[in-house]
Amino acid sequence: MSLPFPIPPFALECKLFAKDAFGASFTHPFVLALAEGTLDPKVFRFYQIQDAKYLEAFSDACAILSTKVIDPDDKLWLIDAARMALVVESQLHLGYGKTLGYDASTIAQTEPTPNNLAYQNHMITTAMKGTILEGFCAIAPCPWLYVELGQHLVQKKGTIPKDHPYASWLTMYSDPGFNDYMANLLSRLQKYADLTDLDAKNRAKLTFRQSCDYEWMFWEQAWTSQVWPHR
Structure with a gap:
């Protein structure tokens, strides 16, 4: 699939390596059911709450990386990325929470x-x-995969019906x-690759690649409603 953003050489190396x-995420049954609108709302609720928990850690990782870079522009971008993970995405989570019966306190608990x-x-x-x-490589697969998935699914489906349960x-x-x-x-990612051996x-x-594997595992934990042993 052609993408409307440039993929520098090292990013392409990473994607080909992984x-x-x-690619496994594109055929996971959770993703396919989500696209078709047949995903059980209880499964989507489970996923949304877990995703909100994950994004707190994504934000933390960006914030930690911001203390390691020297370039002020890179610092600001990472700080903005940390904020975006919490603010922008939370709007989607809490929006669905109104219909699926959860709120910020549910996520916290x-x-x-x-x-x-x-x-x-x-x-x-x-x-x-x-x-x-390595820090940039750990965080890159999540947004990259979601952007590709979102654009791929919309291209595949065409216009999203207004009554699609997961239109948002x-x-x-x-x-x-x-x-x-x-x-x-x-x-x-390319900038810091150019500075390393x-x-x-x-x-x-x-x-x-490990983060890509974890992305697949994230769909899987929602699809199977994963719990800890002995709970």
């Missing part, structure tokens, strides 16, 4: 699933202990406004 993991917590720890630990490039989700992630976000993110790039690509 192509099986990246919900325990992350094992898959969700593992993904959160992967991002935050990488942001804290890894290189700057499809509309949000197919919004052209995300193209600038992705262009900025991937340009920074081959071994560092290879480690970063592993981090990118």
Whole structure:
């Protein structure tokens, strides 16, 4: 699929390296049911609450990375990304909460699933202990995959019916406004790749692929309503 934002060389390397993991999300039954509008609202509710928990960690990872970069423009972009994860996306979560019966206190009181917590720890630990490039590779698959998924599903379906139960989700992630976000993110991925050697790039690509795997696992934890053992 051609994309309306540039993909620099190292970002393309990452995507090709993780192509099986990246592509697996497009055929996950959760995603297919979401696109068709047949997804059980209870499953979507489970997903939305867990996603809100995840985005808190995504915001933390961006904030941690902002303390490691020196370029003021990069700092500001990461701070804005941390804010966007909490403010902009929360509008979608709480909007659905009005119809699905949850609110901010529900989200705060919900325990992350094992898959969700593992993904959160992967991002935050990488942001804290890894290189700057690894940190960007840990956070990049989430927005990149969602933008591609949103635009792919809308292209596949054509016009989104007004009565589609997940129209807001499809509309949000197919919004052209995300193209600038992705262009900025991937340009920074390239910038820090250019400052590292081959071994560092290879480690970063592993981090990118792991995040792609976690993205698939995130759909799976919602689809199966994953719980902790002995709960």
